[in-house]
Amino acid sequence: MSQVSEIRTLQEIDDEAGNLRASLEEAERRLKGSEELSAARERFAAADGELADARKEQRRIEGEVDVLTSKIAPEEKRLYDGSVRNPKELTNIQHEVEILKGHRSKLEDQDLEVMARLEAAESEHADAQKGLVRAEARWEAERAALAQETRRLAGAIASADAKRESQKARVVPRHLAVYEDVRRRRGGIAVARVAGGNCGGCRVGIPEAVRKRAFDPDQLAQCPNCERILYVG
Ligand SMILES: [Zn+2]
Incomplete structure (x- = not known):
């Protein structure tokens, strides 16, 4: 996965x-x-x-x-x-x-x-x-x-x-650190779906470059506004 x-x-x-x-x-x-x-x-x-x-x-x-x-x-x-x-x-x-x-x-x-x-x-x-x-x-x-x-x-x-x-144990330490940090700062929700070009967490538009990265399964794309980890689909 x-x-x-x-x-x-x-x-x-x-x-x-x-x-x-x-x-x-x-x-x-x-x-x-x-x-x-x-x-x-x-x-x-x-x-x-x-x-x-x-x-x-x-x-x-x-x-x-x-x-x-x-x-x-x-x-x-x-x-x-x-x-x-x-x-x-x-x-x-x-x-x-x-x-x-x-x-x-x-x-x-x-x-x-x-x-x-x-x-x-x-x-x-x-x-x-x-x-x-x-x-x-x-x-x-x-x-x-x-x-x-x-x-x-x-x-x-x-x-x-x-x-x-x-x-x-299935999440690499670097990514886990990002997750824990964002979760702590964003009311327990560290991931957000990209919907209609916007972050599902804060509703701010996601730049094209970030959106592309969100399609890459091995990269971690974060919303530039709320820093939540983005996923598509
Ligand atoms: Zn956001």
């Missing part, structure tokens, strides 16, 4: 290895974690917090209701058991009982509200928990598939690297 053909084969191997490395990088990036799982965990944590808050609020209100009830009971007893005879004092007690009952009634309204909040929090908590279990199962399956893909890609890269080593 001509030197240019050998170099084109080398470029193909390098392209393949480059794609494999990009895929491996992507698989490794995805292996770091799942957005869906993070979101499900966040939702569950928020639902857990809201449920705990609602329960705490309910305990607080019900505790206050109990305290008021335990204050009202003895006062009401004093109203009716005849232990107090002074009408003014009785009126005061009556007034006090009304105030306490008014307080308790407001708290009982708040208790109804907190019960509705608690119900919503329990429902959201259950949904979030189900979502989290699903997300964990999906992530576990995805993680296993990605781990397998990572191993496959690492193997394919190793075999492309081995192919590259043996292909390199």
